[in-house]
Amino acid sequence: MNITWDAGKYTEDFSFVHRYGNDVAELLDCGAGSTVLDLGCGNGALTKRLQEKGFLVTGMDASPEFLAMAKETYPELSFIQADAVSFSLEEPVDAVFSNAVFHWIEKEKQAAMLECVGRALREKGQFVFEMGGAGNNVRIHGELEKAFAEYGYSYKMPFYFPSIGEYASMVEEAGLQVRYAVLFERPTELKGDGGMRDWIDMFVRTPFEAVSAPEHREAIKSRAVEALRPVLYKDGKWYADYVRLRMKAYKR
Numbered sequence: 030m031n032i033t034w035d036a037g038k039y040t041e042d043f044s045f046v047h048r049y050g051n052d053v054a055e056l057l058d059c060g061a062g063s064t065v066l067d068l069g070c071g072n073g074a075l076t077k078r079l080q081e082k083g084f085l086v087t088g089m090d091a092s093p094e095f096l097a098m099a100k101e102t103y104p105e106l107s108f109i110q111a112d113a114v115s116f117s118l119e120e121p122v123d124a125v126f127s128n129a130v131f132h133w134i135e136k137e138k139q140a141a142m143l144e145c146v147g148r149a150l151r152e153k154g155q156f157v158f159e160m161g162g163a164g165n166n167v168r169i170h171g172e173l174e175k176a177f178a179e180y181g182y183s184y185k186m187p188f189y190f191p192s193i194g195e196y197a198s199m200v201e202e203a204g205l206q207v208r209y210a211v212l213f214e215r216p217t218e219l220k221g222d223g224g225m226r227d228w229i230d231m232f233v234r235t236p237f238e239a240v241s242a243p244e245h246r247e248a249i250k251s252r253a254v255e256a257l258r259p260v261l262y263k264d265g266k267w268y269a270d271y272v273r274l275r276m277k278a279y280k281r
C-alpha cells in the first residue's frame with residue numbers, strides 16, 4: 030500500500046508504535062555485533078534502539094517521508110529505500126526485525142515479502158516481528174463499516190490481520206521454522222480527547238478515497254467516533270483495540 034505519510038505527526042502523536050516495539054526487539058538474541066535489518070523502519074526510532082543494543086543495523090523503508098526523517102534524526106545510522114515485497118541485500122544478515130509493518134502489505138503480496146526475508150537471512154538467521162493479528166481493531170473497523178453503509182458507501186478494510194495458524198504456515202513456506210508465536214490483546218491508549226479521530230485520520234486513508242462528498246467523510250468519521258465512545262473511551266482516555274501477532278522464526 031503506497032501512502033504519503035505525515036512523518037512529523039506520526040512521530041509526535043503515535044510514538045507508542047516504537048515504544049511497544051522495544052519489547053519486540055527483546056526477542057532478538059543474536060549477540061552484539063550481529064547484522065540486523067529493520068524492515069519497514071519508519072522514522073528510525075527502533076533502528077536506533079537496535080543500534081543501542083549493540084547490533085550493526087540497517088533501516089529499510091519504502092516511504093521517502095519517513096526515510097528523510099530517519100536520516101535527519103539519526104545521521105549516524107544507515108538507511109536504504111526499498112520495498113518490502115521486492116528487496117534484496119548484497120550480503121545476508123544475522124537477523125531481520127520488523128514492527129507494525131506487515132499488516133500494511135496486501136495478503137497476495139505476503140509470500141513475496143516473506144521470500145525476500147528468507148533470502149536476506151544467513152543460514153540459521155533469526156526473523157523477529159510483530160504485526161496486527163486476527164481481530165485487530167475489530168471494533169474500530171466495525172463502526173467505520175456501519176458508518177460508511179449509513180451514508181451509502183461500502184467499507185473495504187485496508188489491512189491484513191492474520192491468525193497464528195495462517196501466518197505461521199506462510200512463514201514456514203518461505204523456508205523458516207517458527208519457534209515462537211503469540212496473539213494477544215493490547216488495548217492501546219491514544220493521545221488526547223481527539224485520539225480516536227486522529228487515529229482514523231492517520232491510519233484509515235484509502236477507504237475514504239471512495240467517499241466522493243467531503244462532508245460525508247467528516248460525517249462518517251464523527252458517526253464512527255461517537256459509536257465507539259461507549260466501548261473504547263474509558264476514564265477520559267481513548268483506547269484502540271489492538272491485537273498483536275508476534276513471532277520468532279529461524280532460517281532452516
Ligand code: BEZ
Pocket residue numbers: 129132160161162165166188232271
Ligand atoms: C497496527 O499496528 O496494528 C496498526 C496500525 C495502524 C493501522 C492498522 C493497524
